[in-house]
Amino acid sequence: MAIFALENRLQKYDWGSAEYLPEFLGRDNPSGEPWAEMWMGAHPKAPSIAIDPLTGTRVALDALVAANPASVLGKSTVDRFDGKLPFLFKVLSIAKPLSIQAHPTKRKAEHGFAGEEFASIPIDSPDRNYKDRNHKPETVVALGPFQGLCGFRPIAEIVRNIQTLSPEDWPKLVRRLAADPGMLELSVFFYTFVSLTGDSKTRTLTYTRRRSERIVAAEPAGSATARIFTCVLELMDVYPDDVGALAPLVLNLFELAPGQALNIAAGQAHAYLHGNAVEIMANSDNVLRGGLTHKHIDIPELISLLSFESAAFTPTPMASTVNGFGTYDCGVPDYAIARATVHGTMKAGRRAHVPEILLCTAGSLSVSPGKGLPLPLSKGSSVFVTADHGPYSLSGDGELFRASMPT
Known part of the structure; x- marks a missing residue:
């Protein structure tokens, strides 16, 4: 033609x-x-x-x-x-x-x-x-x-990031994932993370902001840890009430x-x-x-289609x-x-x-x-x-x- x-x-x-x-x-x-x-x-x-x-x-x-x-x-x-x-x-x-x-x-x-x-x-x-x-x-x-x-990041990285975020309480959050680092436990952890609501979500976000600010101040500029927690803070600035701002801890x-x-x-x-x-x-x-949006969110349907394979980004x-x-x-x-x-x-x-x-x-x-x-x-x-x-x-x-x- x-x-x-x-x-x-x-x-x-x-x-x-x-x-x-x-x-x-x-x-x-x-x-x-x-x-x-x-x-x-x-x-x-x-x-x-x-x-x-x-x-x-x-x-x-x-x-x-x-x-x-x-x-x-x-x-x-x-x-x-x-x-x-x-x-x-x-x-x-x-x-x-x-x-x-x-x-x-x-x-x-x-x-x-x-x-x-x-x-x-x-x-x-x-x-x-x-x-x-x-x-x-x-x-x-x-x-x-x-x-x-x-x-999803390699599970060892996810666990390490949660340990950095919460040095005392990390076992409550990722003990099962650390003990059984597979797709099933990753799906359970991720669902718990993205479905936080009410006072639990407010406490988590308040703590995460304070702790992330201290981590970024203490870490060498440009280090992998500093980049991750700087990204968390930047996302919290744009979406202050959205637990999706914690996504850099679990996603590459x-x-x-x-x-x-x-x-x-x-x-x-x-x-x-x-x-x-x-x-x-x-x-x-x-x-x-699943987060970082004011549009429709459907957590159960999102979880049902995610693959939960974890690997470094290439x-x-x-x-x-x-x-x-x-x-x-x-x-x-x-x-x-x-x-x-x-x-x-x-x-x-x-x-x-x-x-x-x-x-x-x-x-x-x-x-x-x-x-x-x-x-x-x-x-x-x-x-x-x-x-x-x-x-x-x-x-x-x-x-x-x-x-x-x-x-």
Whole structure:
């Protein structure tokens, strides 16, 4: 078919930055609103607009897909994903911590969605957990220093952090976990921790703040312990009455350098804290939250889907370079992501029969479709390449990401 310029939708959540995305897109933000995410894809909540560069015709990307799925997506994608674009591509700009959350497996999502439909919970209800029947694995690639929490720490680290926090009373809190360091006892400990209420929660938070301040003052600056308890204090400043602020004691605290990636699997607890990144995910809006939020929290349902595997954090490296694109091993059938730096001209070579979104994140590029005029691809702009389109080439000086499908 063609290569279409994309006009993308912004999501203005309160945790977003008022500066990064306006600068990234070269647009003004006179009201100083938080621009949290830019969505690229065919999600019905906010589909991109595909613009034909020859005629100027504008059509929502989900409508473009529905009108000719085999040409736009390719037969294999149509067969595997019921004629839908299976991924959603985003730019994130995080100025304030996001919630502690996890996403369901596909089977869990199907059962959860059916149960809430049977209970007649409106799809747009703030108390709804499952907005669709799909799983939601995610891969995030940092555009700058990117900080967050992801996955349970090794249990020995969790026990050590609780011992540091409460030198006298730690056996009351983690004796069973220390004696039996497995997923069952970790789930019991975590449920006890996130479900604190009333006076118990107030006493815990008051003590934790005082003790964390003393720990940070006594620890060498930049030590692992100082970073953990500094993060606890920073989260308590933003969410003073939320026990989720203690999450750095049990979840891995990480910082990605530009170009480093992280895969978030189903059932993996995580929270993004600060920074800018691109993110690709399965086309779903299913989120179960456990803290650091004013939105709906469902602790029993969250506990039911968490994996409780514990391990040290390891970023996802760039796996290989194909046709000038460095690829990341995402490990899921729904999406693939790759990154390229262009100086001069780069030919994309023989294309797999899959849809692609190209996003320029730095510099100024153009994409030549083979026939017809090149399309400009400046910083912040993106294009959609249909599955049946032939090879294209990129020229200029800049960086771009490609969202597509595994081949």
